Amino acid sequence: MDSIEKARLLRGLALETECVEAAKAFSLLKDRSILDRVTEVMCGEAPARTREMAAWLLGELSPGTDSTIEGLHAVLNDPEATEALRAQVIESLGNQVSHLKGGETYERAADALIALLDEPSVEIRYNVVFALGTLRCRRARPILERIASEDHRRYRGLETVSENARFSIECIDCEPHGRQD
Numbered sequence: 001m002d003s004i005e006k007a008r009l010l011r012g013l014a015l016e017t018e019c020v021e022a023a024k025a026f027s028l029l030k031d032r033s034i035l036d037r038v039t040e041v042m043c044g045e046a047p048a049r050t051r052e053m054a055a056w057l058l059g060e061l062s063p064g065t066d067s068t069i070e071g072l073h074a075v076l077n078d079p080e081a082t083e084a085l086r087a088q089v090i091e092s093l094g095n096q097v098s099h100l101k102g103g104e105t106y107e108r109a110a111d112a113l114i115a116l117l118d119e120p121s122v123e124i125r126y127n128v129v130f131a132l133g134t135l136r137c138r139r140a141r142p143i144l145e146r147i148a149s150e151d152h153r154r155y156r157g158l159e160t161v162s163e164n165a166r167f168s169i170e171c172i173d174c175e176p177h178g179r180q181d
Contacts, residue, residue: 001029010034014041019053027060035061039071042089048082051075055088064096069105072096076112087127090116094131101177110137110178117143126155126164133168138176144169 001009009025012018026034035058042054055075058068072093075081081089093109100106114137116128129147132140148165155161 059092059095094134
C-alpha cells in the first residue's frame with residue numbers, strides 16, 4: 001500500500017462513515033505500524049461506532065504492545081464507554097495478550113477480565129467468557145464451570161453464554177496458562 005492510500009485509510013478510521021472499510025482494509029494488511037494511531041482513535045472522542053471498530057482492529061492486529069494494552073485497559077475502566085465498546089475491548093484484550101502464557105501483563109488482563117464475570121450484561125459476560133478462553137486462563141475455570149451450568153442466555157443470535165463457557169473450558173483444559181490460585 002502506498003503512503004497516500006495509507007493516509008486516506010487512517011483518516012477514514014476516525015470517521016463514522018468510513019471506519020468499517022478502513023478497519024477491514026488494515027486488518028487484511030496486518031499493518032502493525034498503525035497500532036498507536038488505532039489506539040488513539042479508540043481512546044479518543046470519536047463516535048461510538050468508530051471507537052468500536054478501532055477496538056476490533058486492535059484485536060485483529062495482535063499481539064499487543066504496551067501502549068495498545070494500556071489503551072484497552074483505559075477504555076475497559078472508562079465508566080463513559082458504551083457497553084458495545086467495552087465488549088469489543090474485552091475481546092480485543094484477550095486477543096492482544098493471548099500469545100503470553102503468564103507474566104505481569106497476562107495476569108493483569110486476566111484479573112481485569114475475571115472481575116467482569118459477575119456483570120449482569122449478557123454482552124459483557126459473553127465476551128469476557130470468550131476472552132478468558134482465548135487466554136486459556138486456568139484461574140477462571142471454576143467460575144466458567146458455574147457459568148456453563150447457569151447462564152443460558154443467548155447472545156446476538158449466537159450460542160448461549162453457557163455454550164461459550166464450555167468451549168472456553170475446553171480451551172483451558174487443552175493448554176492452561178497463567179498462575180493457579
